[in-house]
Amino acid sequence: MVAFLVYLAAALAEIAGCFAFWAWLRLGRPAWLIVPGVASLVVFACLLTLIDTDAAGRAYAAYGGIYILMSLVWLWMVEGHRPDRWDLVGVTVCLAGSALILFAPREG
Template identity: 45%
Template sequence: MIVTRSIILFAIAALAEIGGAWLIWQGVREQRGILWVIGGVLALGAYGFVATFQSDPNFGRILAAYGGVFVAGSLAWGVAVDGFRPDRWDIVGAAICLLGVAVIMYAPRG
């Protein structure tokens, strides 16, 4: 149950951070306006709060593990939202990152 909760929190954090960054990108780079940027800033702020709900008390561990989630999530966002087609090396790299997340977060500790 703890692992499931952690994975769900990582997924919510990824949606907030990647979505927030994408909204800012759209507002600035695609000139969609300030409301997109404001939405992005709010989503990025929400990401900061979501990370605090992880059960592990170590900020560095949570943020390091989230980095791997961010890599894989960013590629998935690109596929779902921007029509990006990752090549096999993108997929291999994302899988390695997710393996790193599993080791950092869920390895047995004494």
């Protein structure tokens, strides 16, 4: 459960940081948005180090499903576009894959 919460926070930080650049470059918002965007990306990177796993690549791979979930939440809550059924099916498959990567029993 702790890993899931860390992943949720990391995803929110990453999406917010990337969206700051999107807002500046694609939506014509002020360039100063890059400053909190970069800070948010630093928080994202630090949060991923809190995942209890023996390999960074495994933590990042499992994170992918949570990132997709939070991206769809962002799509809906911030951008005002409701995810469709294919978004929901896709994120379900991704979350199952993330759980398998993170929680599968490992040898040695």
